């Protein structure tokens with residue numbers, strides 16, 4: 001018992017020390033004071049934002065994201081790309097738009113610098129896009145030095161559309177999801193960071209416009225945010241609440257967060273709050289009144305996610321996790337230490353949608369939050385790895401009915417994910433693509449989520465489950481806080497696997513290659529097998545000969561055609577019966593027999609299950 005208390009004490013001590021000792025580079029810091037006006041749906045804010053030059057040369061101009069300007073009108077790049085529709089939610093019409101304006105910007109005690117501010121459109125040159133600004137400083141920031149800016153801003157939140165804004169909840173109260181809401185530094189990449197060569201003479205800014213199909217990229221730092229709302233509102237936010245003070249009609253909540261790269265918050269009068277603790281993590285679920293019966297379900301799903309990640313992929317380093325049951329288009333999103341989930345009234349327990357979304361969004365704490373790859377340019381490093389870990393955890397925690405547990409017809413998250421890859425018309429997209437360059441929303445989704453999720457499942461089949469866990473754990477710990485690229489992931493994979501994997505990654509991440517192995521005609525003692533795709537994957541094949549003898553053969557799978565011959569007549573052939581090649585687009589053509597096969601003459605349910613497993 002004493003030993004347990006000691007361990008607990010030192011455990012808590014090490015966690016609180018970790019909060020003070022920088023875990024990341026902390027290139028930026030923000031101290032924001034913001035007041036929410038629920039009537040006008042506006043934010044009035046002042047912020048001190050500090051940036052450190054990590055490059056080898058002086059930097060004259062800074063770059064900022066002003067994400068809310070994506071919702072100014074229909075002419076922004078985001079709106080032109082989305083056509084006013086995002087993840088199935090539409091915008092347009094009265095009171096739906098949003099924007100952010102800088103009222104004042106100056107260096108501490110310096111003059112107003114607004115005349116030195118200009119908008120840039122590095123991705124598409126759209127003159128009507130105002131989501132990225134640059135500021136030419138009176139004096140360049142020397143290497144290793146910091147610059148602090150005092151910024152006053154005013155923002156109008158859009159009606160919730162793409163992750164952020166306001167909506168009216170079922171009790172008639174306004175709900176606010178305040179995300180991508182403050183002037184935020186772009187990322188200055190010094191030589192050696194990501195794709196900037198180590199011997200480059202200078203660093204360069206990486207500040208993309210806000211696109212319909214892209215998420216985010218930012219530097220790590222510290223945040224202190226003071227949010228003032230009318231009394232009666234409950235708030236959830238990134239980080240930890242440090243103080244709460246009431247002043248007449250208003251309450252100010254102060255939150256702090258360190259070693260994170262974004263800050264989001266939510267406010268509502270009608271949240272129901274549920275709390276629990278898992279190891280060092282205080283978990284809080286803010287649930288819509290009408291979903292109060294599912295409060296515990298949210299907490300349980302979060303604990304499942306924390307436990308499996310801890311066991312398989314690494315320790316969650318923060319001491320808070322806030323789950324928000326948001327409204328409409330704000331659900332299913334991740335911010336550091338805060339995720340939005342999503343459920344519906346009376347969701348039955350046989351539907352694990354709530355669990356899947358919660359486990360998925362929690363997974364982003366690792367693949368988006370901690371390693372912080374560039375989601376504009378390599379979305380698969382976040383969404384793809386996360387789709388893979390989502391299905392691993394869902395299937396391990398909830399079994400064959402991990403997605404839908406209908407009596408007699410279970411459907412797992414893993415099966416569902418593979419189906420959404422194989423059945424999608426856009427599945428010949430190239431995974432490593434700048435997100436705004438995908439030719440369709442479908443291609444973006446497939447190539448960011450289900451396709452890379454399936455690619456990693458195939459990699460697991462090649463390497464073994466233990467090695468795959470070790471690979472992801474090594475990647476997550478080595479690249480924690482360091483912004484890895486696809487090539488960094490590949491290097492870890494080859495190192496952990498102890499063998500070259502370029503042949504695999506080049507095909508499936510950098511080209512549109514797919515594979516589909518099929519059995520041709522069985523002619524006596526010979527059978528021809530075919531690869532109908534242009535990618536390859538090693539195959540184990542089972543043959544049944546006329547005397548009932550079972551013979552296994554290995555085929556590298558590189559040729560388009562391959563003949564196998566035996567001394568006896570062949571009765572049946574089954575390519576990949578152990579289902580290692582998760583990428584095979586059509587498994588219905590993987591087997592053939594010259595006698596009626598019980599697989600195909602079985603009852604309807606069995607045939608249906610076979611189809612679903614394809």
Ligand SMILES: [Zn+2]
Nearest residue numbers: 360364383386
């Ligand atoms: Zn996601």
